[in-house]
Amino acid sequence: xxxxxxLRLGSVAGLLCxxxxxxxxxxxLVADGKTPFTQVxxxxxxxxxxxxxxxxxxxxxxxxxxxxxxxFVVQFLGFGFxxxxxxxxxxxxxxxxxxxxxxxFTSPAKVAxxxxxxxxxxxxxxxxxxxxxxxxxxxxxATLYTAGLxxxxxxxxxxxxxxxxxxxxxxxxxxxxxxxxWSSVTARQPATxxxx
Numbered sequence: 001x002x003x004x005x006x007l008r009l010g011s012v013a014g015l016l017c018x019x020x021x022x023x024x025x026x027x028x029l030v031a032d033g034k035t036p037f038t039q040v041x042x043x044x045x046x047x048x049x050x051x052x053x054x055x056x057x058x059x060x061x062x063x064x065x066x067x068x069x070x071x072f073v074v075q076f077l078g079f080g081f082x083x084x085x086x087x088x089x090x091x092x093x094x095x096x097x098x099x100x101x102x103x104x105f106t107s108p109a110k111v112a113x114x115x116x117x118x119x120x121x122x123x124x125x126x127x128x129x130x131x132x133x134x135x136x137x138x139x140x141x142a143t144l145y146t147a148g149l150x151x152x153x154x155x156x157x158x159x160x161x162x163x164x165x166x167x168x169x170x171x172x173x174x175x176x177x178x179x180x181x182w183s184s185v186t187a188r189q190p191a192t193x194x195x196x
Contacts, residue, residue: 003058007185010055014178017048021152022171025164034094042167043090046083052174053079053127055181060136068130075123081116082153089155113156121153137180144173 001009024041028034057064057072064072093101104110128146131137148170155163 004185004188007055007059007181010051010053010058011178011182011185013048013050014052014055014174014181017045017052018171018173018175018178020045020048020171021148021167021174025167025171028167029161029164034090039090039094043087046079046086049174050076050079050083052178052181056131056137056177059181059184060131060134063134063136064130068127068134071123071126071128071130073123074119075127078116078120078123078153082120085113085116117153117156121150124149124153131177137177141173141176141180144169145177146173148173 020041024038024045027038027041031038053072053075057068061068061072093104096104105113124146128142128149131142132139132146148166148168151158151162151166152170155166158166
């Protein structure tokens with residue numbers, strides 16, 4: 001797989017992630033709560049976001065500089081840990097009795113969830129700031145990405161309607177950035193045909 005194919009794969013992953021997150025947020029707004037469908041979307045979307053993050057950084061690393069590199073590393077780790085939290089929240093915690101969940105959050109698991117949220121938030125703010133500062137991507141897309149994901153990182157602490165709006169904003173921002181990656185790769189067609 002060459003670099004262009006890898007970037008396109010990251011773009012497709014981002015479109016899947018953004019679409020799933022936005023659809024889940026909109027569905028939960030209309031349904032006024034979680035549904036099995038939105039649990040699947042939210043529980044499986046985050047790993048696809050990692051693919052987009054790698055594609056964005058690979059495409060822009062020279063323009064993002066050291067600050068962007070730091071943001072990429074922190075967000076990469078944050079996304080990785082947050083994928084576990086999203087999976088647990090949507091496929092495990094929702095099926096446990098409330099006293100069991102309350103007990104869980106008096107254990108070290110509470111610290112792990114909070115640290116994961118803090119790491120993901122820090123990475124989102126750093127990488128999102130690097131994207132906006134570089135002006136290499138549409139600023140509105142980077143703003144939606146940063147604001148929406150920041151809300152999702154604090155999902156345990158914020159009111160439900162705000163979290164659902166965060167899903168929609170993050171999904172639109174992720175999808176827009178994924179489309180931007182796809183368009184950028186397509187615009188850079190190689191001048192010669194690849195060797196067979």
